[in-house]
Amino acid sequence: MTATALDAPTQGTRPPTLEMRGISKTFPGTKALSNVQLKAWGGEIQSLMGENGAGKSTLMKVLSGAYHADAGGQILIDGQVVDITNPHVAREHGISIIYQELSLLPNLSVAENIYFGREPSKGGMIDRRTMKESCRGVLQRLGATFGPETIVATLSIAERQLVEIARALHAQSKILVMDEPTTTLSSRETDRLFALMRQLRDEGLAIIYISHRMAEVYELSDRVSVLRDGTYVGTLDKDDISAEKLVKMMVGRDLSTFYxxxxxxxxxxxxxxxxxxxxxxxxxxxxxxxxxxxxxxxxxxxxxxxxxxxxxxxxxxxxxxxxxxxxxxxxxxxxxxxxxxxxxxxxxxxxxxxxxxxxxxxxxxxxxxxxxxxxxxxxxxxxxxxxxxxxxxxxxxxxxxxxxxxxxxxxxxxxxxxxxxxxxxxxxxxxxxxxxxxxxxxxxxxxxxxxxxxxxxxxxxxxxxxxxxxxxxxxxxxxxxxxxxxxxxxxxxxxxxxxxxxxxxxxxxxxxxxxxxxx
CATH class of the missing domain: 3.40.50.300 (P-loop containing nucleotide triphosphate hydrolases)
Structure with missing residues (x-):
């Protein structure tokens, strides 16, 4: 596939799980995004790369409902146009985003964080028993060594990321965005995270992975899309991914000049x-x-x-x-x-x-x-x-x-x-x-x-x-x-x-x- 292609031939006629068309976003005095495109299918890891300031975070905030795109752009889920007006609507459409700065509440339990904002009730009271039992299943699925009653503040960074993923799965998300998730992880923790991501991909999730680390992108990606200066540059399939191509797409020059x-x-x-x-x-x-x-x-x-x-x-x-x-x-x-x-x-x-x-x-x-x-x-x-x-x-x-x-x-x-x-x-x-x-x-x-x-x-x-x-x-x-x-x-x-x-x-x-x- 060429660096300007948008479609993945291996996906056949199946519509993308996520498609963002013509997304633009203007702040006072700044054009942060200009006619950006992005596609992601269930059962693949789609990496998103670009320099800091290229527009990656802004694009994901539009997807999450934190920002509203300028008029003219569209977001489609399973081929249907959706109007994502706020983060709650994004979650209803099966979109979960795990940011580099985790958004958990440290003084609450794992179950309380997973259920936060949608707690089940029984007799006018929060049904904590149902919360624990329901969360236990998703934690076991992820291979967690802690339970639903564990206080989040006692967990390591890697374990807290697992709670974020558990929250996404429990909400039956179909699109999972991970923003620089390995920044604070050890090599062993990173290996475990990658194994889990492959497991989730094989279970049918569409995963969008944001990272600056070339080695991680090579190891994980089924496809890589690149933004530069708020515009879409292109997409590479797995067999076409190389450091030389990615660097040239991101910064407009060859890797041979880097050092x-x-x-x-x-x-x-x-x-x-x-x-x-x-x-x-x-x-x-x-x-x-x-x-x-x-x-x-x-x-x-x-x-x-x-x-x-x-x-x-x-x-x-x-x-x-x-x-x-x-x-x-x-x-x-x-x-x-x-x-x-x-x-x-x-x-x-x-x-x-x-x-x-x-x-x-x-x-x-x-x-x-x-x-x-x-x-x-x-x-x-x-x-x-x-x-x-x-x-x-x-x-x-x-x-x-x-x-x-x-x-x-x-x-x-x-x-x-x-x-x-x-x-x-x-x-x-x-x-x-x-x-x-x-x-x-x-x-x-x-x-x-x-x-x-x-x-x-x-x-x-x-x-x-x-x-x-x-x-x-x-x-x-x-x-x-x-x-x-x-x-x-x-x-x-x-x-x-x-x-x-x-x-x-x-x-x-x-x-x-x-x-x-x-x-």
């Missing part, structure tokens, strides 16, 4: 003097055993390892976010005392957290205020009067330099896409003029276009002599942008690949160190 700038920049980088020397840093062995390494000016050093290996915990000890029980830290040859993040910042270290929403950004504040948060006092005039004009200029400059897609610096940062939020957080730490920058999962949850821009920023930092430490779970990424890579396992730095180690930079070498399995 090109990074390799060229690496070749031209000259390592300077030791900038960060870590010696025996530990939290007493709870998460991090005594760890030592040196990071040089103008170098991009990778820190790899499986989830739980201690990568983030080591970074937080260096920055002062967590308590260090032993070890020394030297910046530019001088020992520094770091007990708090302010100490870390004063020493010339900035730390971009992996959890930008809860530990990095102030979502209810503007882009301007977020960019200036750590440095606005630097421009204060006599008497402590803040220089607001300088703050506006700094924010505007950051928006231009980092290509942040935002209409104005006064826009709330919580309204931005993930990639643009990440660039706002990067802008804040760039303004601090760091000697050492620690980037923890810098491209998590961002699209390919934003990733390329973040890679460019990392290269530029190194070219300017900043010492950069990058933590990433994506092996192609960490191999593509780093000069050498340290690998952690169970709180220890197990070894190094690249650089002067004599060990070639390969995924096999990294995984051997990360798992303790000898090649």
């Amino acid at each position: 090109k700038h990074d390799h060229e920049a690496k070749a031209g980088r000259a390592r300077g003097q030791p900038m960060l020397a870590v010696e025996g840093v530990t939290d007493g062995g709870k998460r991090v055993h005594p760890s030592s390494f040196t990071l040089y000016a103008g170098e991009v050093l990778g820190l790899a390892g499986l989830v739980g290996s201690g990568r983030t915990e080591l970074a937080r000890l260096i920055y002062g976010a967590d308590h260090r029980t032993a070890g020394t830290i030297r910046i530019d040859g001088k020992e520094v005392t770091i007990r708090t993040p302010k100490d870390g910042l004063d020493a010339g270290i900035t730390y971009l957290t992996e959890d930008r929403k809860h530990q990095g950004l102030f979502l209810d504040m503007s882009v301007k205020d977020n960019v200036n948060f750590s440095v606005i006092g630097r421009d204060a005039r006599g008497g402590g009067v803040l220089n607001l004009r300088k703050a506006v200029e700094r924010a505007k400059s950051s928006i231009a330099d980092l290509k942040i897609r935002v209409a104005s610096a006064s826009i709330g940062v919580g309204t931005l896409s993930g990639g643009n939020q990440q660039k706002v957080l990067l802008a804040r730490w760039l303004e601090a003029k760091p000697k050492v920058m620690i980037l923890d999962e810098p491209t998590r949850g961002v699209d390919i276009g934003a990733k390329a821009e973040i890679y460019r920023i990392i290269d530029q930092l190194a070219q300017n002599g900043v010492a950069v430490l990058v933590i990433s779970s994506e092996l192609p990424e960490i191999m593509g942008i780093c000069d050498r890579i340290l690998v952690m396992r169970e709180g220890h730095i197990e070894g190094e690949v690249g650089g002067t180690s004599g060990v070639p930079v390969t995924q096999e070498a990294i995984m051997a160190l990360a798992t303790g399995v000898q090649l």
Whole structure:
């Protein structure tokens, strides 16, 4: 099938379970969607891809009834035009959407969440016995290890996702939308989720899967549709899916150029003097055993390892976010005392957290205020009067330099896409003029276009002599942008690949160190 085809020949004459025709959506000053098409059949997993800001979330909010499309568009369920005016109507038509930010009520039980808003009654009272028995069946079908009376707050993220799926199945949904469901899951939890999705597909559900992760899309998709800048680009069948085609559809350029700038920049980088020397840093062995390494000016050093290996915990000890029980830290040859993040910042270290929403950004504040948060006092005039004009200029400059897609610096940062939020957080730490920058999962949850821009920023930092430490779970990424890579396992730095180690930079070498399995 070509990238512009809309029909799936294997479906024959059977109408799609879901069809969205000519969907447009306009906000004041912004055309978010323009004549977008989408089809999904029962018994298939249809992936939806595109950069952040491409229109995926807006399209799904139109499907859910949270947004009303502009006049002229149509939504059809099993070939019949339906008018979805609100989320309740969407549920009545068998549409369930599981968002990245789960919508469960943590203080209620599993059964109360599954039945929320449609509780059965008996004698004027809620029939809790019926609720429990009915929910028990759907939980067993999904292989849940918890029961209907379990309080949701006690469940893991993966288990809470299972409750969301159980709620959709219990409501007899025929269309299930999953928005970035693996972002906070371990590899094992992700494998279990994928097995469940295949089971539901085989049972006849139409599943729409939204993800930025290419490997997941290859593994799961029967078809992939792509949006770019609010428009429909095309659809690929399973046999036609490739990274090269998808990247070109999403960003309009070939995959061959994706790491090109990074390799060229690496070749031209000259390592300077030791900038960060870590010696025996530990939290007493709870998460991090005594760890030592040196990071040089103008170098991009990778820190790899499986989830739980201690990568983030080591970074937080260096920055002062967590308590260090032993070890020394030297910046530019001088020992520094770091007990708090302010100490870390004063020493010339900035730390971009992996959890930008809860530990990095102030979502209810503007882009301007977020960019200036750590440095606005630097421009204060006599008497402590803040220089607001300088703050506006700094924010505007950051928006231009980092290509942040935002209409104005006064826009709330919580309204931005993930990639643009990440660039706002990067802008804040760039303004601090760091000697050492620690980037923890810098491209998590961002699209390919934003990733390329973040890679460019990392290269530029190194070219300017900043010492950069990058933590990433994506092996192609960490191999593509780093000069050498340290690998952690169970709180220890197990070894190094690249650089002067004599060990070639390969995924096999990294995984051997990360798992303790000898090649």
